[in-house]
Amino acid sequence: MSTTPTVYDVAERSGVSIATVSRVYRNPDSVRAATRERVLAAARDLGYVPSGNARGLASRSTGILGLCFPDYSDPDAEASEADEEDAAMLYSDQIIRGMERAARRHGYALLIAASLKEGSAESLVAKVAGRVDGFAVLSRTVPTEELEIISRRQPVVMLAGPREDGEHADHLDHIEVANFDGQLELTRHLIDDHGLRRLAYIGSAEESPDVEARFRGYLAACRAAGLDPAHEPGLRARMMTQAEGAHIIDALLARGGPRPEALVFANDQLAVGALHALQERGLRVPDDLVVTGFDGIPLSRLVRPALTTVRQPMLRMGEEAVELLVRRLSGGRDTEPVSLMLPVTVARRESCGCGKPENGDPGVH
Amino acid sequence: MSTTPTVYDVAERSGVSIATVSRVYRNPDSVRAATRERVLAAARDLGYVPSGNARGLASRSTGILGLCFPDYSDPDAEASEADEEDAAMLYSDQIIRGMERAARRHGYALLIAASLKEGSAESLVAKVAGRVDGFAVLSRTVPTEELEIISRRQPVVMLAGPREDGEHADHLDHIEVANFDGQLELTRHLIDDHGLRRLAYIGSAEESPDVEARFRGYLAACRAAGLDPAHEPGLRARMMTQAEGAHIIDALLARGGPRPEALVFANDQLAVGALHALQERGLRVPDDLVVTGFDGIPLSRLVRPALTTVRQPMLRMGEEAVELLVRRLSGGRDTEPVSLMLPVTVARRESCGCGKPENGDPGVH
């Protein structure tokens, strides 16, 4: 009644040994049909469910892949919970979906855990790491050092570019997107096609190779056009959320001086927050000011004006991460670290002055 | 090098017993600071990570909550993977997000697993059940019978209404939405406000109390208006996907006869599929035909014309599910089964003929 049934109970009730019970679940064909049925029947009667923990412990594998991601949720959005209308997919949602699909194809389940805003990230990875066969880490959710240690024991893939400071390459697998190229192309579009000259880049305070790469792409485009941007991101967001995007606008307008013609944000959420703030202050996008983002989250297409941005193949990143993990788990354990670079595409939409995008297709796409 | 370090290794290297090592991780304050540091240092050197499996086995709890959901993904969408543009959030994505958030607040991680299209669902639940402290099941992913057995051992909450056939109530907790009321109100709107009289309801072949309740709401509205609809859903979708929605349109147009004035679909994905199919055939919504959905997934607002639908509080369902599980896990184990009924709201948009909805607010909402 109160004690969960175990192999022993099932074994006893069906008159076999625990080994046989185990076999029935692990490799049914290795047991005579009659015996098997008897065991299964007993299990059903008892309400037996194999303990994943015991299994994992004994077999040293869980059939689970993991994902650690930062808490991207937007305080602002939370606040306006009038109705959960704004439930557009964020970056992490897409990665989750991609990973789940690929994991399922390979017979794995997915364990997801977001870093708590202030909590000890240590416990986070440790918790996940201890329960999965391998896992992915989104962005810099976890100190690289810790990951390197863990990766000695199980596959870890980082959903971000490798650190680039000199020679000290980590030994992790990486999946990144063409941050540099994408931001370069977008910026060039602003400069060449829209004739903008006074740009401002808004990066983030957190050290992220991806955001760095984007900034470098921005700089490269500026230099190529003979512009001389400040060498550091003019403004830095503390977090990459909508709320911060709005704050940036406050700061920008407060400081006076000549207003930039275009704000190039390091991600969509910042840009969207900025869009709202600008609108509240009576500034029109793109007429008074051009705004661009990066990521291509679905929300970027929902806002008005629709956000010009660089689209990352997020679903695919999730899938590739799983493929990589699975590959490592089945053999290729000690081949060289891999570093996949996925392509991006620039989405020219309204917020940069490109025509109403809801062209021909009246449908979803 | 090759063998993962265990408590024993850490204990030996730091000159304490395994019990102390364990304490350091479980309850740091119960160990003298100096000792603790020594242990932690040894752990760091060795690259020690506690085994979740062993922990779970010994302590009979995992710190993980689970979710089983059906594979809602759309074959159609997969096909048109030209770019993963269409990555709007589906029902399950929202539930996942809601659960993950709430789980995080309570210190749990979330394990998600979708039923394979043809695979043995048995293995699915069993796998999840064996690895979590409690879990939620979306819709009828799993046979109720199996769930009842499992629920004798661990909390299970069903994200759907309870079966209603007579007295045989299952002993599970349920979280459902006001399907009947919602569909009733929407249908009444169609009849009263738009003057439509020739309606057709498209349900699904799968037995689902929720879909049943929606149909009953539809019927009630029809009867109240003196309409005499067929007593069964005129058309039944085999799955609730966009592809099926398109097929339904084919079937409808193929069979000739007087065309209905309004198609009332049992969920948004069907309705969206229908929208596309209708458009391809040159029929205009809502002018030639009114279409409505149910769920209120973000996609419903994205399509053109925007879909009139009944909005479920999906995020909240996920959160409530976790709250319920957590409550059960901490004490309230053997109180009566709970059945939460969450309210819905009708979203009147373009597909029923209600004005352009992108009213005042030019922003996200």
Add this chain to the structure above:
DNA sequence: CTGAAAGCGCTAACAG
């Protein structure tokens, strides 16, 4: 094809 026995790595009383 089936059984016996030895762990897997950790937690949880109990003693000290």
Add this chain to the structure above:
DNA sequence: CTGTTAGCGCTTTCAG
């Protein structure tokens, strides 16, 4: 505050 001692429930050789 720390060590000892039993298991937790299953997989896995190795025999039969």
